[in-house]
Amino acid sequence: MSQVTSAETTNMGKAPSNLGQVGVIMKYTFLDYFRSRRFFILLVIALVISAILTGVIGYYRPASLMASSLGFYAGWWGMSATFVVALSGIFFGGDAISGEFQNKTGYFTLPNPVRRSSVYVGKWLASFIASTAILTIFTAITLANGLFYFGANVPYQFGESVLFAWFYLAAVLGFTFFFSSLFKSGSYSILVTAILFLFAFNLVQSLVSSLAQIEPWFLLSYGSQIIGNILTVPYPAHTAITSFGPEGRGPSFTTFNVGIPEGLMIMAVYFVVTAVLGLILFEKKEFN
Amino acid sequence: MTTRQPFIENYLPSLECQVLQDNVHSIEAVNLSKVYGSFTALSNLNLKIEGAKCVGFLGPNGAGKTTTLKMLTDLIRPSSGKALIDGINVHTHKRQALNSVGSVIETPEIYPSLTPREALGMIAELRGVKHSEKKRRIEEVVEEVRMSEWIDKRVGKFSKGMKQRICVASALLHDPSVIILDEPTTGLDPRGMSEVKDIVKSLKNKNRLIFMSSHILSEVADICDEVAIIDHGKLLVYDTLPKVTAKFSGGETVLEVGFSRPLSDGILRSTIPAISGVTSTERRDEMNVILRYNGTVTAQENILKELVKLDGGLISYRPATSALEEVYLNLISDSR
Ligand SMILES: Nc1ncnc2c1ncn2[C@@H]1O[C@H](COP(=O)(O)OP(=O)(O)O)[C@@H](O)[C@H]1O
Ligand SMILES: [Mg+2]
Numbered sequence: 336m337s338q339v340t341s342a343e344t345t346n347m348g349k350a351p352s353n354l355g356q357v358g359v360i361m362k363y364t365f366l367d368y369f370r371s372r373r374f375f376i377l378l379v380i381a382l383v384i385s386a387i388l389t390g391v392i393g394y395y396r397p398a399s400l401m402a403s404s405l406g407f408y409a410g411w412w413g414m415s416a417t418f419v420v421a422l423s424g425i426f427f428g429g430d431a432i433s434g435e436f437q438n439k440t441g442y443f444t445l446p447n448p449v450r451r452s453s454v455y456v457g458k459w460l461a462s463f464i465a466s467t468a469i470l471t472i473f474t475a476i477t478l479a480n481g482l483f484y485f486g487a488n489v490p491y492q493f494g495e496s497v498l499f500a501w502f503y504l505a506a507v508l509g510f511t512f513f514f515s516s517l518f519k520s521g522s523y524s525i526l527v528t529a530i531l532f533l534f535a536f537n538l539v540q541s542l543v544s545s546l547a548q549i550e551p552w553f554l555l556s557y558g559s560q561i562i563g564n565i566l567t568v569p570y571p572a573h574t575a576i577t578s579f580g581p582e583g584r585g586p587s588f589t590t591f592n593v594g595i596p597e598g599l600m601i602m603a604v605y606f607v608v609t610a611v612l613g614l615i616l617f618e619k620k621e622f623n
Numbered sequence: 624m625t626t627r628q629p630f631i632e633n634y635l636p637s638l639e640c641q642v643l644q645d646n647v648h649s650i651e652a653v654n655l656s657k658v659y660g661s662f663t664a665l666s667n668l669n670l671k672i673e674g675a676k677c678v679g680f681l682g683p684n685g686a687g688k689t690t691t692l693k694m695l696t697d698l699i700r701p702s703s704g705k706a707l708i709d710g711i712n713v714h715t716h717k718r719q720a721l722n723s724v725g726s727v728i729e730t731p732e733i734y735p736s737l738t739p740r741e742a743l744g745m746i747a748e749l750r751g752v753k754h755s756e757k758k759r760r761i762e763e764v765v766e767e768v769r770m771s772e773w774i775d776k777r778v779g780k781f782s783k784g785m786k787q788r789i790c791v792a793s794a795l796l797h798d799p800s801v802i803i804l805d806e807p808t809t810g811l812d813p814r815g816m817s818e819v820k821d822i823v824k825s826l827k828n829k830n831r832l833i834f835m836s837s838h839i840l841s842e843v844a845d846i847c848d849e850v851a852i853i854d855h856g857k858l859l860v861y862d863t864l865p866k867v868t869a870k871f872s873g874g875e876t877v878l879e880v881g882f883s884r885p886l887s888d889g890i891l892r893s894t895i896p897a898i899s900g901v902t903s904t905e906r907r908d909e910m911n912v913i914l915r916y917n918g919t920v921t922a923q924e925n926i927l928k929e930l931v932k933l934d935g936g937l938i939s940y941r942p943a944t945s946a947l948e949e950v951y952l953n954l955i956s957d958s959r
Contacts, residue, residue, distance in 0.1 A: 348751035348797065350722055359748040363734070363741070370736030370777075442731030443742070443790065446696035447749050448721040622698035 350448040360444075360457025361464075368427070368465050377426045381419055381469050385476040388415065392480065404485035405568055408493045412477050413563030416500045417556075419473050420466070420507055421532035427462035428511025429528045430521030432617055437521040441622055455617050459512055459610075466504050492565050499562045499598070506555055506602040506609075507532065513613035516620065550574075550591045558601025560593045570595075648723070648801050648832040649673035650695060654704035657690050657856075664690045666856040667704070672834060672849070677827050679843030680836040682853040683955060688836035689729060691853070692805045695834075696726050708801060725799030727790045727807060735779030739765055739789045742778060743796060750797040764792040769818060784811045791819060795826075802826060804835040808842060820846055844947045852954055859954045868950055875902060875915045876923070876942060883936035885909045890935060898929045 350356070368374040388411055392400060400410040432455065435441035444454060474497055481489060511528045518524040536556035543551040551557040564571055571592040579585040593601070655668040665687040672678045682688050693699040694706045697717045706713045711720040733742045743761045752760055765774050768788040778786060787810055794802060807823065808816040823846050826833060837843050843850055844864065851861040860867055891912060895904050900922035905913040916922055930937050 348753050348756075350718060350749065351751045355751075356749055359745060362748075363737070363745040366741060367734045367736050371734075439730070439732040440734055442698070442728055443733050443793065444745075444749070446698060446721065446724075446726045446728055447746060448718040448724075449749050450718065619700075621700065622693060 353450055353453050356449045356453045357457040357460065360449075360454050361461045364458050364461035365465065368461065373426060374465055374469075377422060377469055378472065380422060381473050382476075384415060384419065385473060389476070389480055401484070404481060404488050405490045405492065405566060407481055407484060408477070408490060408496070409563065409566035411480065412474075412493065412496060412500075413566050416470075416473070416496070416562055417503065417559050419470060420500055420504045420559075423462075423466035423469055423504060424507035424511040424532060425525060425529045427465055428508045428515060429525035430515055431458050431462060431512055432516040432613070433518040433524040434515070434521035436519045436620070436622065445622070451618050452614055455512070455516075455614055459508060462508055462512075463505065466508065467501065470500065470504060490566075492568070496562050496565045499559075499565065502599065502602050502606075503555075503559045503562060506558075506605040509606040509609040509613070510555065513609035513616070516613045516616040519620075544591050545588075548589050552593075552597065552601065555601060555605045557591075557593050558598045558605070561595050561598030564592060564598075565595065646830070647673055648675075648709055649707070650801060650803070650832065650834050651707040651710070652691065652695075652704065653707065655691065655694060655701055655706055656703045657687075657694065657699065658702040663856050665694075668853075668856075668858055670851060670858055670861055672832065672851075672861075675830045675832060676848040677823065677833040677835065677846055679847035679850040680834060680853065681838070681840065681843050681850055681951065682836075683838055686838075686853045687856040688838075688853060689805055690856075692726070692728050692803055692834075692836060695803055696721065696724070696728055698728060723797075723799055724801045724803060725794035725797065726803035726805075727787070727794050728803070728805045730783065730787060730810060731790050733778040733786060733789060736777060738775050738777055739770060739792070740774050742789065743793055746793045746796055752797055760796060764795045765789075767795065767822060768792045784815050787811060788815070788819070791822065795822075800831055802831060802833045802835075804833070806836055806838065808837075808839070816842075840948045840951055850947075852951060854955050864947070868947055875917055878914045878916065878923070878926075879907070879939070879941055880912045880914050880930060880937065881939035882910045882912075883938045886912065886935055890933060894933065895930070898926050900926060 351359075392411070397410070400407045430437075435444070435454075445451065478489065478493075481493070511532075514528050514531075515521075515524040518527070536554055540551045540554050540556050543549050543554070544557075573592055573594055575590045575592070576587050577590070578587040649671060650673070651671040652668040655665060656663065657665040668687075668691060680688050680691070690699070694701050695708065695713060697713050697720075700714055708720045708724055713720040733739075737745075740761055743764070744757065747757045747761060762771070762774070765771055768791050770785065770788050770792065773781070773785065778789065781789070787807070791804075791807060794804070804823070808819050811819060820842065823833065823835065827846075827848075835843075835847065847864065849861070849863050850867055852859045852867075886906075886909070891904055891906055895901060895912070895914065900916040900918045901914060902917055903915045907913050914926070916926060927940055930940065
């Protein structure tokens with residue numbers, strides 16, 4: 336009896352595992368990135384940055400970059416990699432969660448038997464993979480230029496730096512997702528994350544370290560400096576004291592350089608803390 | 624052997640319970656409340672609907688309908704109390720509770736860059752619709768909401784009503800046994816309204832429990848078997864449609880009577896009220912009269928005969944659609 340009735344009335348299937356649903360969300364988030372041209376716009380920006388660097392370096396051949404292959408990678412990659420990562424964070428993470436509220440797309444997805452954490456993780460993974468693709472393309476162009484000027488002699492520090500940039504990407508996306516679940520307006524959260532990553536972090540960092548003379552160990556941007564520092568040989572000293580005035584008796588000035596374990600730790604803590612907080616926020620958030 | 628006997632005895636009732644759970648579906652609110660700051664959007668709702676039927680959730684704008692339905696689908700959390708579907712707490716066990724539920728709450732948006740086929744594909748995959756059935760099923764539900772020619776166009780270009788239809792399709796995708804709809808016809812043009820009404824009616828034929836909010840009385844009277852009326856976050860009544868109408872109109876039935884010629888005051892005030900069963904008359908305009916009577920269809924038949932005998936040019940004679948309306952308006956004004 337129950338067989339007959341349930342066959343004509345109930346489900347055509349049972350909801351897949353949480354992991355399966357994470358995969359579904361990931362797949363359709365990708366589809367949305369491609370369709371909405373979000374991915375291509377960021378790709379074009381990364382290509383434009385690459386083209387400008389290629390053109391300027393090819394034309395002016397600045398001495399500091401041409402002296403050694405390490406100097407070349409430090410000059411090219413050390414300056415631009417964090418910028419490309421920050422842009423990825425803003426593009427893919429800025430409105431990831433807040434957009435579900437502002438655009439009301441959450442009303443379509445969430446009243447289904449799916450955990451909010453699965454939606455969060457699925458969207459995060461999609462943004463991480465899409466950003467990784469952009470970063471990989473940017474790395475390939477950097478390498479191509481390096482190979483052109485210095486041949487196959489690629490310093491191993493560049494490999495480490497790429498790896499650090501990838502860790503930084505995880506931390507940045509963790510942070511932008513957390514921020515986007517703080518807000519209910521997508522445009523607002525994009526704006527705030529853009530300001531944070533393009534200006535605010537650096538500004539606070541200079542204020543804290545230069546004026547207050549405190550090591551800014553609590554700032555993600557400080558941790559991210561290992562990406563550039565690793566390309567400086569020898570690795571810069573943790574603190575450097577510069578003194579002014581005759582015979583160095585005037586005011587002295589300390590600059591801080593983050594060490595590798597410290598930098599990795601800062602990124603890891605940022606990633607873990609923001610991922611946990613972001614998930615909790617999204618779980619608690621109400622659609623109203 | 625001695626330990627087996629109690630085992631079987633214990634096992635049987637739970638088996639029966641299992642069978643029951645498979646067939647009888649329920650939506651239940653237990654002391655359900657939602658408070659925003661000092662404002663109570665829903666106050667201590669206790670409501671259990673079960674079986675295979677369509678229940679209308681009726682109330683004016685701001686009554687607390689959407690608030691209730693959002694708690695039944697875990698879009699918001701209860702301030703206190705519980706929302707249960709098939710006896711399972713929606714907030715604490717969302718995946719199990721919503722497995723057999725299809726819903727459209729407020730007006731959802733779909734990723735504008737996707738097509739209905741893709742958006743419904745996402746829901747089908749989240750729901751675990753079998754891969755072999757996915758394509759056919761998506762086309763079937765899109766056909767059901769009359770959107771077939773748009774199935775591969777991007778949602779971003781759709782009107783509000785078209786998106787609403789796709790949302791209804793998404794709620795039907797996995798052939799749910801419990802359906803929750805929040806004012807499903809708002810935002811649709813008149814043809815769309817009647818099409819969606821027809822879809823809901825056709826869903827009733829199968830063994831399903833449908834809970835549908837609305838502020839449109841005729842819609843509820845037309846589609847639903849039972850009605851729950853809510854205002855200011857409080858449940859005013861929950862019963863079958865005929866009982867609600869009878870209970871609150873004092874057993875009277877309201878008729879609308881139309882004449883082809885203006886009706887004289889004499890006929891209105893004395894002749895018609897003299898017909899047995901008639902309790903009151905009221906002029907609607909020159910040629911239309913609202914008439915109330917007590918009694919069965921036999922009384923109604925007799926009244927019609929007498930009205931024809933008046934030779935006043937009787938041309939129409941029908942139960943007022945306002946029977947429910949009257950109850951509704953009375954209840955709502957009492958609760959203010
Ligand atoms: N987030 C919110 N904050 C404050 N008040 C709210 C919120 N959401 C809904 N309300 C109020 O709760 C009441 C019930 O709303 P709702 O359930 O949407 O009514 P309706 O019956 O029209 O669907 C309304 O007065 C509404 O203004
Ligand atoms: Mg509403």
